[in-house]
Amino acid sequence: MGACGVLAGIAGAVDYFTIERARTEPSGRYHALGNAVVLGLAVVSLLLRVGDMEGAIAPWGLALSV
Template sequence: SKASIAGHPIHPMLVTIPIACFVGTLLTDIAYWRTAEMTWANFSAWLLTVGVIVGILAAIAGLTDFLGGRRIREQPTAWLHMAGNLVVLVLSFFNMLIHTRDAWTSVVPTGLILSA
């Protein structure tokens, strides 16, 4: 890995945070949809924001590894991994913008669909 700290690759360390945040967003969106309790919509907005910010950092570390290693670029799954994560990050960014609206319109139905 080109992006590492003390020999430990940064990308695998960071990706767990956006994964947890995006799954948490789906769960809190469902909770808001079922209860209309404003707290759940606030949780979703914060989880999305943290997930997108750390996701961008993870993407930078992953791109550094991808561009820095010829053997990595030769793997077809590496290209799928990069493209899939880029799609998720872009969708999550738009979901984050949607979640800035008023609670009900931020979650139902568009926010919930994007979270899923």
């Protein structure tokens, strides 16, 4: 996810703030909120695995990866 996720987030933010329709349509907000939730879950998953990348997969790392 890393660098590609950051680049996609920047592109999405630019679109959201420069295209008026993206801000006025509910789907734009839902899309942004969904992306923020998924990014948060990815960060939590990474933090659970810091120091023990394989041992922390079960059960929460696996659940967050699904």
